[in-house]
Amino acid sequence: MPIYNAPVKDMQFILHDVLNVSTSDIPGYDELDADFTNAVLEEAGKLTSEVLAPLNVVGDHEGCRLENGVVYTPTGFKDAFEQVKEGGWTGLDMPEQYGGQNMPYVIGTAVGEMFSSANQAFTMYQGLTHGAAAAILAHGSDEQKDTYLPKMVSCEWTGTMNLTEPHCGTDLGLMRTKAEPAGDGTFKISGQKIFISSGDHDMADNIVHLVLAKIPGGPDGIKGVSLFIVPKFLVKEDGSLGERNGVSVGNIEHKMGIHGNSTCVMNYDEATGYLLGEENKGMRAMFTMMNEARLGVGMQGLAQAEAAYQNAVEYAKDRLQGRDVTGAKNPDGPADPLIVHPDIRRSLMDQKSFVEGARAFILWGATLIDEAHRKGDKDADGLVGLLTPVIKGFLTDEGYDMTVQAQQVYGGHGYIEEHGMSQFTRDARIAMIYEGANGVQALDLVGRKLAQDGGKHVMAFFEMVKTFCKENGDDAAMKDFVDPLKKASKDLQAAGMFFMQNGMKNPNAALAGSTDFMHLFGHVCLGLMWARIAKAATSQLAAGTSDVAFYETKLATARYYMARRLPATGMHLARIESGAEPVMALAAEAF
Known part of the structure; x- marks a missing residue:
C-alpha cells in the first residue's frame, strides 16, 4: 500500500x-x-x-x-x-x-x-x-447565515455547487434550469445538473446545494443567471430538519479517478430554493466559491504530486536494477538501487523541485488572500486574482505530469494496481478539468486578468520580481538564482508585449498562445519562489544553523529548477511569438 x-x-x-x-x-x-x-x-x-x-x-x-x-x-x-x-x-x-x-x-x-x-x-x-x-x-442574508453556516462549518451538513448541465459546461449562459417564483419569497427549482461532486452521501444529515438557475423574464445569457440555496431537507424555523425537498440523485458518474467521491447527476423537480444574493447576479456570488475552489484544485495538483513523489523516492531507493555506470554502489548485492541512475535522478529532481516550489507558491497565494480579506488590501486581491488561473492551470498540468513521472519510476509495477501509483495519476487528472478546464483558465488569464485595472496587477508582479533581483543582484551567493529569474521575467514581459502589439488587430494571436503564456507565467512564479527559498536557505547557513543538510538540499534543488526547469520560458515565448498562423492554418474540415 x-x-x-x-x-x-x-x-x-x-x-x-x-x-x-x-x-x-x-x-x-x-x-x-x-x-x-x-x-x-x-x-x-x-x-x-x-x-x-x-x-x-x-x-x-x-x-x-x-x-x-x-x-x-x-x-x-x-x-x-x-x-x-x-x-x-x-x-x-x-x-x-x-x-x-x-x-x-x-x-x-x-x-x-x-x-x-x-x-x-x-x-x-x-x-x-x-x-x-x-x-x-x-452573499447570504443574516437569516441564511444563521440557518446554514453553523451546521456547514461543523460539516453536520455538507454543501455542493451545481453549475454544469448536460448540454452546457463552461458556457453557463446556455443553462436551462428554471427558478419559478412561488409567491412567498421562495422559488421552485426545476432542471438537471451533472458532475456534482459530493452531490449526495451518507455522512451528513443534510446537504446544502448551491444551484445556478434562471428566473423567467430575466436577461438572456449569463446575465440572467441567479444563485439559490436548495437544501436536501427543508429547514424548519427552529433549525430542525423538515420534509425532503424535491431534489434527487439520478445517477452516480463512473469516473477515471476520485472514485471515493460521489459525483452525481442531480435532478430538481420544483424543489424549494432560496435566492442567495441578488436576482440575475448569480455568477458574482458563485465566483466567491469558484475562486476559492480553483485555488483548492491547484493545491490538489501539488498534493497528488507530493504523494506520488514520496512513493517514487522510496521505490527508487529500494528497487535493485542495473549497475551505476561509474562503479557499483551496492557491490554485495545483485544490482544497484534505481536511484543511482542519472535519468531516475532527473525524474525525482523534476518532482522534488516542482512540489517544493509549488508549495511555496500556494502558501504565498494564501497569504495574499489573507491580506485581501483581513486587511482589505485591494492590491493583494487584484494580484491573487491575476495568479488564480496560474495556480489552478499550471499547478494541475504540472502536478499531473509529476504523478506520471513518479509512476514511471516504478516501471511495469507502476502500471499494476496493487502498487497504487496509477491512483495518484488518475486522481490528479480531474484537477486539469473541473472548476474551469485549464484551457479556459489560460483564456481567462490572457483575455481578462492581464488587462484588469489597466494592467496594474501584472505590472506589480513584474515590479516585485525586478525589486527582488535588484536587492539581491550584488550578492554572489544569489547569482545562480537571480540571473535565471531575471531572464525568465524578461521572457514573460516579452510575451505580454507581443499580446499588446498583436492582440487587438488579431485576437487569435493572443489566444493561440494563452496556454503557453499560463505555463510561462507559472514557471516565473516558481522561479521567484525558488529564489526566495534560496535566499532564506543562504541566510540560515550564514547564521550557523545546525541543520546544514536541510538548507544545502534546498539550494541544490533551487539550482536544479533554475538550470533545468526555468529555461522552459524561452520555449513558451517562441511558441507565443509564432502567432496564430501555425495554429489556425487548417480549415475545420481538414482535421
Missing part, C-alpha cells in the same frame, strides 16, 4: 523562513509562531497519515454506490469523517461566530494540502462544503 508522510518540516520552513508569517502585519498572523503552527500541522499530519491515507485505496477500489435513492460512501469514510469533524478541522479558518476557529487562510491551506495528499476524494466532501459556506458568508 502507498505511504504518505505529511511534509511538516518543509511547510514550517516555507511559513517561517520564506514567508515570515509570524512577523507579518496581517491581522491574526501574530499568533502564528513556529510552535503554534507546528502543533497544528503535526496533529493534521497524524490524522492524514494514520486515518485518511489508508482509506485512499479503499475509496478507489470500492467507490460509492447508489441504492434505492441513497448514496453510500466507501467503507471507513463515515467513521473518518466523524473524526475530522470532532477535531474541528472543517472550520479551521471559518469565523468563530459560526463555530469556526478563525485561523488565517494560510493555515487552512497548509492543512488542506495534507488532507488532499492523503485522500483527495474524501477531502472533497469538506472542501466543497467550505466553498459553499464561503459563498453564503459573502
